[in-house]
Amino acid sequence: MVQFPEHFRWGAGTYSYQVEGAANEDGRGESIWDRFCSVPGNILHGDSGLVACDHYHRYREDIGLMKELGVQMYHFSVAWPRIVPQGRGQVNARGLDFYDRLVDTLLEAGIEPYATLYHWDLPQILQDEQGGWGSRDTAYAFAEYVDIVSRHFGDRIHNWLTLNEPAVTAFEGYEDGIHAPGLRDSRLAWQTSHHFLLAHGLAVPIIRANGDARTRVGITLNFTALDPATDTEEDREAVRFLDGKLHRWFLDAIFRGAYPADVLAKLGALVPETQPGDAEIIARPLDFLGANYYTRSVVGRGNNDLVDFTSVRVDGAEYTAMDWEVYPQGIYDMLVRLHREYAVPHIYLVENGSAFPDVVEDDGRIHDPRRINYLREHLLQVHAAVAQGVPLDGYSVWSLMDNFEWSLGYSMRFGIIHIDYATQKRRIKDSGYWYRNVIANNGLR
Numbered sequence: 001m002v003q004f005p006e007h008f009r010w011g012a013g014t015y016s017y018q019v020e021g022a023a024n025e026d027g028r029g030e031s032i033w034d035r036f037c038s039v040p041g042n043i044l045h046g047d048s049g050l051v052a053c054d055h056y057h058r059y060r061e062d063i064g065l066m067k068e069l070g071v072q073m074y075h076f077s078v079a080w081p082r083i084v085p086q087g088r089g090q091v092n093a094r095g096l097d098f099y100d101r102l103v104d105t106l107l108e109a110g111i112e113p114y115a116t117l118y119h120w121d122l123p124q125i126l127q128d129e130q131g132g133w134g135s136r137d138t139a140y141a142f143a144e145y146v147d148i149v150s151r152h153f154g155d156r157i158h159n160w161l162t163l164n165e166p167a168v169t170a171f172e173g174y175e176d177g178i179h180a181p182g183l184r185d186s187r188l189a190w191q192t193s194h195h196f197l198l199a200h201g202l203a204v205p206i207i208r209a210n211g212d213a214r215t216r217v218g219i220t221l222n223f224t225a226l227d228p229a230t231d232t233e234e235d236r237e238a239v240r241f242l243d244g245k246l247h248r249w250f251l252d253a254i255f256r257g258a259y260p261a262d263v264l265a266k267l268g269a270l271v272p273e274t275q276p277g278d279a280e281i282i283a284r285p286l287d288f289l290g291a292n293y294y295t296r297s298v299v300g301r302g303n304n305d306l307v308d309f310t311s312v313r314v315d316g317a318e319y320t321a322m323d324w325e326v327y328p329q330g331i332y333d334m335l336v337r338l339h340r341e342y343a344v345p346h347i348y349l350v351e352n353g354s355a356f357p358d359v360v361e362d363d364g365r366i367h368d369p370r371r372i373n374y375l376r377e378h379l380l381q382v383h384a385a386v387a388q389g390v391p392l393d394g395y396s397v398w399s400l401m402d403n404f405e406w407s408l409g410y411s412m413r414f415g416i417i418h419i420d421y422a423t424q425k426r427r428i429k430d431s432g433y434w435y436r437n438v439i440a441n442n443g444l445r
């Protein structure tokens, strides 16, 4: 029996654009993801979040399912365009009403809400009028929106995450162009990374001021285990830069108050513009860090060593439907590193999970042994990290239910609950029942 500490919390996550649907209801404004999805070729099969899992209308049923599984915390995000459809100014009361219903129903069910304030759905108008996160003004617009939301919910939501995965949205949205707003401009991408961090730092004291003694603030960063494709100096250097770009750039700014010198040196003309005082704003103390982990990349140097990297498949390794290597050891290494190198006070694992091509059997069951195995192997590593003294307070599975997986649309199923998109029927997968036992036992048998 592998037993987790008594204070350990178990959760599940979904995020606004991936599950809510109701994109044109109750005064919601257009987001950059609505616009991005409307361009043919951007999303597999032309999918979009227009309907998604219809969570906007079915949240009661979904919370009922969480209760059935014994889920103790729910990670969700608030959609900025529902609250302030024009990005700044006028507040849409019907947007707040939805999250009132959601949060109150969660609390009635005894489930702790963990709210992320930005999971990639920027109001489109801020993209059109000021270039989105390329503009410093967007960080200030974010702070205004955060003030509205945290003031309204400060009495009921005690755990807040400012941003989800700024590295992904900066580089996939502004450099690779595979996420909204679909731009390909490295200089701009690095500039947005600074504005994301600034937005985060500006939001921290606002959330605290609108809360009470129970209020805790963090940010969610993503981590990928990285190894060099060969033992050459070039490949090891590529890994060092990629680790700097995806991880240390954000960790150092937040927990050490400065961007890493080796990354700055390499960026040259791509170094973002900053203003005096920004570093202090970004490094404001946090209560916890949210960490996401899925996989490892084995990489080497590409043609442009700031942007592309060669990637190799590992012989004999297992890969998920995303083509992501199953590499449980990486979650352990990440946790130990956050503890030893950054002395992060408290950590939550906000996302960890896997996509597989699930099939509904004739009896209505979904047998997903590979997902169970993935979760089990990762949880064993998580437990080993806790045993090493890593201050980990909880684990949340991605995802509560199948949902809109960004540029891959509905083709990727990450849920422990299956969604039949034609009927919106929910079915708990075998992994969901398995997770229910983990929660009930606070450990693995």
Ligand code: FCB
Binding pocket: 015, 018, 164, 165, 168, 222, 292, 351, 398, 405, 406, 414
């Ligand atoms: C993370 C995202 C989340 C989900 C998973 C698979 O990067 O935060 O929305 O798409 O990947």
